[in-house]
Amino acid sequence: MAVLDKEFTYAPPGTSGSPVPLKERYDNFIGGRWVAPAKGVYQLDLSPATGKPITEVPRSTGEDVETALDAAHKAKAAWAATSTTERSRVLNAIADVIEANKEMLAVAESWENGKPVRETLAADIPLAADHFRYFGSVIRAEEGSISEIDKDTIAYQFHEPLGVVGQIIPFNFPILMAAWKIAPAIAAGNVTVVKPASPTPWSILKLMELIEPIVPAGVINVVNGPGAEVGMALASSKRIAKIAFTGETATGRMIMGYAAKNLIPSTTELGGKSPNIFFEDILAADDEFFDKAIEGLVLYAFNKGEVCTCPSRALIQASIYQPFMERCLERIAKIKQGHPLDIHTTLGAQVSAAQLEKITRYVKIGLDEGAELLIGGHRNVLPGELSEGYYFEPTVLKGQNKMRIFQEEIFGPVLAVTTFKDEAEALEIANDTMYGLGAGVWTRDASRAFRVGRAIQAGRVWTNCYHLYPAGAPFGGYKASGVGRENHKMMLDHYTQTKNLLVSYDPKALGFF
Amino acid sequence: MEEDRVQATPEALVAIERLAAEHGPLVFLQSGGCCDGSSPICVRSIDLPIGPGDVRVGAAGSAAFFVDSELDERWGKPRYRIDVAPGAGDTFSLEGRDDLHFILVD
Numbered sequence: 139m140a141v142l143d144k145e146f147t148y149a150p151p152g153t154s155g156s157p158v159p160l161k162e163r164y165d166n167f168i169g170g171r172w173v174a175p176a177k178g179v180y181q182l183d184l185s186p187a188t189g190k191p192i193t194e195v196p197r198s199t200g201e202d203v204e205t206a207l208d209a210a211h212k213a214k215a216a217w218a219a220t221s222t223t224e225r226s227r228v229l230n231a232i233a234d235v236i237e238a239n240k241e242m243l244a245v246a247e248s249w250e251n252g253k254p255v256r257e258t259l260a261a262d263i264p265l266a267a268d269h270f271r272y273f274g275s276v277i278r279a280e281e282g283s284i285s286e287i288d289k290d291t292i293a294y295q296f297h298e299p300l301g302v303v304g305q306i307i308p309f310n311f312p313i314l315m316a317a318w319k320i321a322p323a324i325a326a327g328n329v330t331v332v333k334p335a336s337p338t339p340w341s342i343l344k345l346m347e348l349i350e351p352i353v354p355a356g357v358i359n360v361v362n363g364p365g366a367e368v369g370m371a372l373a374s375s376k377r378i379a380k381i382a383f384t385g386e387t388a389t390g391r392m393i394m395g396y397a398a399k400n401l402i403p404s405t406t407e408l409g410g411k412s413p414n415i416f417f418e419d420i421l422a423a424d425d426e427f428f429d430k431a432i433e434g435l436v437l438y439a440f441n442k443g444e445v446c447t448c449p450s451r452a453l454i455q456a457s458i459y460q461p462f463m464e465r466c467l468e469r470i471a472k473i474k475q476g477h478p479l480d481i482h483t484t485l486g487a488q489v490s491a492a493q494l495e496k497i498t499r500y501v502k503i504g505l506d507e508g509a510e511l512l513i514g515g516h517r518n519v520l521p522g523e524l525s526e527g528y529y530f531e532p533t534v535l536k537g538q539n540k541m542r543i544f545q546e547e548i549f550g551p552v553l554a555v556t557t558f559k560d561e562a563e564a565l566e567i568a569n570d571t572m573y574g575l576g577a578g579v580w581t582r583d584a585s586r587a588f589r590v591g592r593a594i595q596a597g598r599v600w601t602n603c604y605h606l607y608p609a610g611a612p613f614g615g616y617k618a619s620g621v622g623r624e625n626h627k628m629m630l631d632h633y634t635q636t637k638n639l640l641v642s643y644d645p646k647a648l649g650f651f
Numbered sequence: 652m653e654e655d656r657v658q659a660t661p662e663a664l665v666a667i668e669r670l671a672a673e674h675g676p677l678v679f680l681q682s683g684g685c686c687d688g689s690s691p692i693c694v695r696s697i698d699l700p701i702g703p704g705d706v707r708v709g710a711a712g713s714a715a716f717f718v719d720s721e722l723d724e725r726w727g728k729p730r731y732r733i734d735v736a737p738g739a740g741d742t743f744s745l746e747g748r749d750d751l752h753f754i755l756v757d
Contacts, residue, residue, distance in 0.1 A: 308685065308686050308741075309741060310686065335686075335741050336740070336741045336747070337741060364739050364747045364748055365740070365741050365742050365743055365747055366739070366742070366743050366744055366745050366746070366747035366748050367747070367748050369743060370743050384685065385684075385685055385686045385687065385741065386683065386684045386685055386686050386688035386689075386690065386692075387682050387683045387688065388680045388682030388690075388692035388700070388742065388743075388744075389687075389692065389742045389744075390684070391680070391700065391702070392692075392694065392698065392700055392743050393743075395698070395699060395700065407685070408684040408685055408688075409683075409684030409685025409686065410684070410685075446685045446686075490738065492687070492738055492740060492754070495736065495754065496754070499754075499755075499756070499757070500689075503757075540727075542725075542727065542729075545725045545726065546683060546688070546689055546726070547684055547685060547688050549685070549686065549688065571725075572683065572721055572722060572725060573684065618683070618684065
């Protein structure tokens with residue numbers, strides 16, 4: 139077992155000494171079996187670390203979605219009838235197998251996504267395991283309710299599963315975001331057809347290999363392929379009872395549109411442009427808390443900025459801008475960009491060439507708009523086997539909130555920083571965005587923290603912390619950041635419907651006829 | 652006078668017309684937000700992707716281009732110049748089936 143303070147680089151999947159066994163080709167996981175795509179077409183899955191192929195995965199079509207839906211419909215009645223005791227046992231067994239294979243999954247996800255393995259070891263994989271435990275727990279405490287309408291008439295409320303649900307996963311946390319979606323759905327008694335993100339189709343299949351003996355056939359099905367084909371076939375299907383999606387707004391709107399046309403519910407998480415607000419009192423002492431605040435700003439580079447809640451707008455009180463920014467830039471300069479499987483690496487590779495292009499373009503847009511480049515700003519070409527990887531330097535641009543770099547999610551390690559005079563202006567800037575997913579507030583003044591936190595129009599306000607994602611804290615968007623919440627037992631409501639039995643124990647007729 | 656702030660490169664126009672021949676009338680909807688946000692999404696008009704809050708800012712070949720009016724405003728009513736790049740994005744945009752993705756360029 140590797141430890142984080144030891145010099146160590148994991149061997150990439152499939153190479154000698156790697157914790158990750160690798161096959162040349164993977165199939166879809168449908169009905170508890172590995173099923174080749176109907177048309178027999180596969181595509182390469184690239185590692186962003188090197189730009190080179192890892193393996194082949196199915197390039198599925200609508201036919202494969204139908205096959206997965208067949209398997210799910212076959213499994214749905216038995217799973218819905220499975221006791222919560224047993225469903226909970228299965229969720230806990232998934233958690234155990236994730237934990238027992240933490241290094242294997244962490245290395246697989248890091249190599250496929252490009253994120254540093256220190257993040258997948260410390261965050262993605264342990265959080266995924268805990269997520270299954272959390273929903274394995276709360277489902278056992280779930281209760282219906284009874285209303286006594288009058289002395290002889292009782293209304294019983296039961297939570298019933300929706301049936302077969304569709305779930306579309308983003309590329310930024312391929313395993314953790316799958317856990318966020320799958321755990322509440324199956325805990326509540328649903329069965330699911332999952333469409334992983336196109337740039338990260340494989341690491342979730344490593345998880346399916348582990349859970350194959352644990353989860354009854356057809357309860358979890360995974361179909362890989364293009365969003366425009368597989369995602370659309372799933373989201374528009376008449377055979378699903380609910381669709382969940384994380385991604386960009388136009389596809390989010392399409393998905394909600396299909397749900398509307400099929401008269402089914404949907405939940406969406408569509409990103410943000412999260413403000414991270416630093417009040418002057420953080421500099422009252424150069425202590426542990428101040429150090430934490432510096433890290434709080436630098437967290438924009440966590441997961442290379444490919445996070446829906448990336449704190450990509452830093453709002454700093456003008457009176458402390460110079461000394462605070464100086465310390466932050468020192469910290470940013472120490473970021474170690476490199477091989478994602480080196481445990482010392484703190485910044486890896488962007489997920490795809492397309493994301494790299496987009497980031498490069500947005501930095502140019504920012505500079506053209508008159509923003510000042512404080513650090514970074516370029517693609518980082520690393521030596522040797524990493525030379526064709528998708529690395530971008532940690533970047534900070536100073537400007538003002540009307541600029542496009544402050545208004546649009548770049549999804550890269552690019553921070554847009556600006557200043558504010560007072561609390562009122564901080565709030566005005568923070569809320570001057572279409573989105574409302576996350577926000578950060580840093581202050582030693584608890585009254586101010588509460589006041590500002592309540593006034594920010596966002597679903598999550600991290601207060602004197604950032605980028606914590608514990609199960610039990612609801613997560614989701616205000617405004618254009620989507621509809622619904624994840625990561626909390628209220629998710630069970632998103633995956634169940636209410637059955638009301640209205641029962642009369644009175645033998646007498648109503649007397650109308 | 653109708654606005655025209657949309658242009659497409661010759662390569663993008665070829666891709667658009669090929670998609671139109673295969674899928675029927677198309678529209679573009681500008682995306683924002685997470686993941687592949689900021690990509691122009693090309694979809695069939697019969698899928699009714701356009702809403703009351705969207706504005707038409709021009710067309711790329713036979714495909715009208717729409718953007719949410721607030722997004723357009725916040726981006727400073729820019730020109731939308733569409734190009735096409737290799738590799739599928741992760742959206743519902745139709746060119747993903749042909750291993751391509753539309754992008755905005757300057």
